[in-house]
Amino acid sequence: MAKKKENQSKAVKWDYSPAPESSSHINMKDQYELFIGGKWVKPSSGKYFDTINPANKRKLAKIAYANEKDIDKAVKAARKAYKTVWSKTAPAERAKYIYRIARLMQERAREFAVIESLDSGKVIRESRDVDVPLACNHFFYYAGWADKLEYAFPNRKVESLGVAGQITPWNFPLLMAAWKIAPALATGNCVVLKPAETTPLTALKLAEIIEESGLPPGVVNIVTGYGDTGAAIVNHDDVDKIAFTGSTGVGKIIQKAIASTDKKATLELGGKSANIILEDAPIDQAVEGIVNGIFFNQGHVCCAGSRLFVQESVAEEVIEKLKHRISSLIVGDPMDKNTDIGAINSKEQLDIINRYIKIGLDEGATMYQPDCSLPKSGYYCRPTLFMNVAQSSTIVQEEIFGPVLTIQTFRTVDEAIEKANNTPYGLAAGIWTDKGSRIFNLANKLNAGVIWANTYNKFDPTSPFGGYKESGFGREGGLQGLSAYVKLK
Amino acid sequence: MERLKVLKTYKVYIGGKFPRTESGRYYSPKNAKGEVLGNICFCSRKDIRNSVVAARKAFGGWSERAANNRGQILYRIAEMLEGRKAQFIEELILQGSTKVQAEKEVVLSIDRLIYYAGWCDKYTQVLGSVNPVASSHFNFSMHVPTGVVGILADQKTSLIGLISLIAPVIAGGNTCVVLASEKLPLCAITFSEVLNSSDLPGGVLNVLTGSCSEMMKPLTTHMDVNAMIYSGSDKSIVKELKESSALNLKRILHYDLDWMKADSQDLYKLSDFQEVKTTWHPIENIGGASSSY
Amino acid sequence: MSTQKDRLSLIIPNFKESPCVDKVGVEERVARFQTRSIKAEAKAQGLRMALNMIDLTTLEGKDTPRKVKQMCYKAQHLHSVCPGLPNVAAVCVYPSMVGVAKKAVGDSGVKVASVSTAFPSGQAPLSVKIMDTKFAVAEGADEIDMVISRGKFLSGEYNFVFDEIAAIKDACGKTRLKVILETGELVTLDNVRRASDIAMYGGADFIKTSTGKIQPAATMQVTYTMLQAIRDFKLKTGIQIGMKPAGGISNSKLALHNLVMVKETLGEDWLTNEWFRFGASSLANDVLMQIMKAETGVYQSTNYFSKD
Structure with a gap:
């Protein structure tokens, strides 16, 4: 039999080409x-x-x-x-x-x-x-x-x-x-x-x-x-x-x-909303919810799920998947249709975010940022995770208003509720679990004006929004x- | 020989107990005829502190109690009040009311409690909503209690002002700390005794007496108080309340109403001490349009 | 590629406790893949990649050797006017056509996949399914596409389904095994996830959505759920499993969005025809038309693309 031809492809890098939205036909005065x-x-x-x-x-x-x-x-x-x-x-x-x-x-x-x-x-x-x-x-x-x-x-x-x-x-x-x-x-x-x-x-x-x-x-x-x-x-x-x-x-x-x-x-006003992942949650969707909770609009969201609480039994899996997921986020030109995280709104805000990142590092927290490239000019910040933090860490207590997530673990539901409510704010909270009765329990006990159960950062004109x-x-x-x-x- | 009358000792009501004020001070308000009403506790900020702690402790249990049960407890308070009508009428007369006025005020107070007792298991139905969001989510809003409410009771009345303020607050699952009318404090204390023999858990309602101007500040600036009510017409008090609200953004409610009027009670007194909580949950949609099943 | 021995040394989980899936969350994630805008160079590269991942398929009762030969010719000569195009990955036929197909593809490198196990219903005794499989392997099939017993699955007899897959894997020997879940009959994504887990632990080298005989077939939601299962299996066992959405992927845009989904869920390691396939019959011509549109700059007509 003759030698077979090669028809098996090799894995290659496949990057998305720039897909900029056109700014023509836009009426803007000087x-x-x-x-x-x-x-x-x-x-x-x-x-x-x-x-x-x-x-x-x-x-x-x-x-x-x-x-x-x-x-x-x-x-x-x-x-x-x-x-x-x-x-x-x-x-x-x-x-x-x-x-x-x-x-x-x-x-x-x-x-x-x-x-x-x-x-x-x-x-x-x-x-x-x-x-x-x-x-x-x-x-x-x-x-x-x-x-x-x-x-x-x-x-x-x-x-x-x-x-x-x-x-x-x-x-x-x-x-x-x-x-x-x-x-x-x-x-x-x-x-x-x-x-x-x-x-x-x-x-x-x-x-x-x-x-x-x-x-x-x-x-x-x-x-x-x-x-x-x-x-x-x-x-x-x-x-x-x-x-x-x-x-x-x-x-x-x-x-x-x-x-x-x-x-x-x-x-x-402000918030420091908790996003709580229980062990029976649909983990892959929860990871999406975490990403949407904190990286939506560069984290410039008053109800951003900036404090992540993960039950210890699934913490390792969630964090591993989260790291993997944020490595596929594209940070860059806001006008490109494929960009996931755009520019930080102003130099002042970028300075504030960077100051908090420094505080986080100074306080001994473990930081993770994906190795993505950033545009040379303009104000940008990589999606940032902080692990090994406590309720008493500054970055857990204060609103950062940027793409910075703190991750804490908990053992029991009571502990999660207590920590989630342990803040002067009360705007929103996320709950991830497959068990309906548990959702209602947490929804009752979390002091927040908006509760997102198995979802996050959803808005609608018919849905009242505001905090405690x-x-x-x-x-x-x-x-x-x-x-x-x-x-x- | 005429029997020596046993005088009543008026104490304050904190966490379901009747202690004397921490300060050990008292005052002796008089009525228009110059008769002493009694020796009344002249509370201090330490009593405020203890009351807020008691109210916060009671909040969890009270707010999570079944609405129907809260209604029954409020109704029970009204029942107890009905049984002790005579005592309240007597106290009101002593504090300067005519017999007719006093009877009217007590009866109205009882009826007002019953009015709010009835709201307990209805207001979330009237105020709540299922919101037709465009995405595949079930979304509903319901009213939940604000938390610990500080109440500067009506100064001009002894009973009806007090009842008109506390009834909607506790009917809605809040707990409260009340500063009774400074010059007309008797009914507030006696009402506490009524409460204590009702099924209202200790700490849900805490009643203090003394100088409103002295105690207002520690109460309104307290970081663990979520809302304040002032009943009266003094603009400077309203201003002070609003200014202190800037500390922790406590909700400030101001009523300048004649509580003897029938229309001074409504659902909106209750919703003033409620937060709207909105919950979202995905709806899994499998198969075709549901109407085709 | 892992051997069945590797697979059997794994600790088998309780399939009743397969991870749960929230469908609305999956829909939202899938919608995000669909907002990816694939243009210019990325599109050209993606289209060629997609073409090379296609399993050109004919699975009809009326299939004849002549029909199969025509399809095999198309597999090797996709669009002669455009030189340098890759071939499709494989042709996919019934066991009775494997011999014909094998001869027709010759030394082109195009593989021959055979459905088996009483495809598409799978309603036959195990002995028949094993014979069916062994026959296809003996005829020279490079890949076996088996179906699971959906009835047994829906009755909760997960061990039965698992054992059957393991037995077919045995019958395959070194031939790669694709396991078809027929997700349109499993209905929920929780079931899709559980069936994926059963298939991978049972010995699948590939998991495949559908037979193409049941609607809905390879929706992006289903494929996404299976990709998540593949990633979790890789994380747990280190074993890489392939994915084949089949049925319903009829245009280039959908194919590209599937590739986006693979890239962002599993990574670029899976972007080869060794680990990812499209089961489709009409996709190839649409991809070809898109490639020609990019080359020539003008919109294309189906009249210029051969239908076999």
Whole structure:
């Protein structure tokens, strides 16, 4: 018989080629003014600041820097719109405006996703598949509530508050703007919203859509600036309500600042959420849940599952699989469709994360990072695991807001509950087990506003979100999210 | 010879026991006619400390008790109060009420307890929701108690203000520390005695007497208190509460209501001391559309 | 490749306690594989890899020697206008066609796989299944694709299923054994996982999703679950097992996503036709069309690709 030909292939390296999302057909101006009273107005100080792309440190646009005078102008515009138009608009008509905004956003979904990724460093897959669709759906969901509020609060008459001052963070810029604006409009309030200084672009794009939607001028005002701009909103006498999402530190300052006023407040603050893996869990899915829990959006998530608790009997297996799994994560250009972990939002945040990593090492914890390459310019951080830590370790106690996971083990369920609750925060918690009765036990006993059982980091407009204790008060989303913007008579 | 009346010793109520104040101090409030109401414990921050510890200890068991059982216990308190109506009426009269007013206040207090007793096993049904999320998950929200609640009781009334505040708090599974009306403290103490012979576990409700202005600070700044209620119209107290809330973000509730009015009771007093907890779980979907089975 | 002796020296776990699988979690993970965008060089390389992993299959009652010969010719001459293309990995036929196929593939390096054990139902006594297998091996089959007894599996008789696999492995001798789970009949992913474990401990060199006769066949969820089982088996025993999704993978995009899944779940060690195969009949032409589209820059028509 003749010698056989070789048809058996050899194992070779197979890397994904770059698959960048195109940034063509994106309307982005070089300079953005303040959106006040339905018009684009220059800041009274004449000052502007740059917003940059954290993936390559390039400047994207110049942004107006609002001061107290501008805020006063915005609040006055909101008050005027409230008094003369919006409070007199029939609820069903209010609903139609909000529906229209939702639709206009859907039409520009790609544009929003691209700008969001450019401005914030989050990966295009997430802004395309998570942030933007959820933001659209949030408007769509709350639109329908506008003329049904009496069903949400049995036995009470519902009234709007007036002017809501809203301050949003940089981790989900558009989504948080949607979480704030949609329920406020549905309940008949007018809005002055300030996006975070590092990520103002999608809120400004939203302002363009609002302008296009024909919403009466002044109902929504978008003002940009730094912390002092936000403080001017918080301290303005004619604001009836403050809605803030951000750090617990700033949340406490706000709470103090409005103590002598009648301003209503909802605060969505920090977290140090526990993700608990029991020995009977579906381990491979739990590993996915761990990854999704802490590395989603570079770990810039207030409800990130940043404290992992694994039952000792499966700890070795879980950690081994976790290490294997994170070695397949691609860290890099946020605009590449294959990137799993994008850029850290700012130099300041990267410094904070690196400081915590150093503290972790100094405290004697064992660190694991996969050997992946990072882009040369821009702000990046490898996915990081810390083992051999204790409840008393700094990196276990403090919110890092980056792709850094601490791993602790436990022996019994009671021990897991005790450790999970042993924190000033109470935003979210994850539970992984195949046993239903155990899920309900843990769900009852964990002090957290959101419990993810056999899943993690899931969001939906119909599902209320918010925390216990120092994670803030009030809920956003769902029926329960309406109460933040109404008074009951 | 006229029989010598046995005077009542008023103590405070902490963790199901009736100790005297740690401070050893007392005060003797008088009514409008200048009659001394009694020697009342003038509590200090150490009593606050002990009460919060007792309330925290009781929280786990009380919050996990079956709703139906909580309802029965509240109803039982109302029953006991009904049996001791005369004593409360007498105390209210001593503290300055007319007989008619006093009778009305006691009856209303009993009815208010029954009102909230009925809510115990219903409010989660009315307030809770199953949320139709777009992904393949079962998602529901339910109300769970906030934790330890500090209560600055109504200063203008002795009984109805107190009952109106504590009933929704404990009906919802919270535990609490109450600072009784400074000038009208008698009913608060006597009510504690009622509680002690009911089935309410020790520590669920703790009652202190003394100077509100002195004790407010240690209570409102306490890091293990999750919420505070103030009933009254003093804006400076509201401000102080909100400022101290910045320490641990405790929830601050302020009511300025006439508790004798029938509409001062509602479901929303109860939901004010509840946290919304939302749980997600995947739904395995096997086979085709379920309607085709 | 491990011998049956190696395999029998393993401590056999209790298959009732095979790890549980959460289907929604699996669906989410699979959706992530499908968001991978395979472009340019990666696509060209992936398509050639996929082509070389195909088991070109004909398993019909109406199969004739002429039909089998035509398919074998196609296996060796996929698209003559494009030089330098690899061949498919194997042809897959019924035992009665092994002799014909073996002769037709000649010295091309294309292997001949034979289904056996009363394929596709497996409803025959063990003695018949062993004879069926031995016949195919004697005819020159390089690989045996057996089916498990799904009825016995669903009745909880895991040891029966295990013993049967071990017996067929014995009958195979040095011929590589693929074990078909027929996941469409097992329904749940927990069952798929358990059956995978039984097959690997019993002696499978490859585990394979389906016969192609039952829907659904090789869904990505099922393949992913089996890949996880393969990885766990490797971690526990050090033995590498191959994977063959079969049925339903009819286009290039799906094939590429399967390769992404293999790469990210098991690693590049499995990205060869020694450890990964596609059981398919129409996939090859779709891959060829994609390759020609990349080479020529214009969209292709099926008229220009031979159907055998």
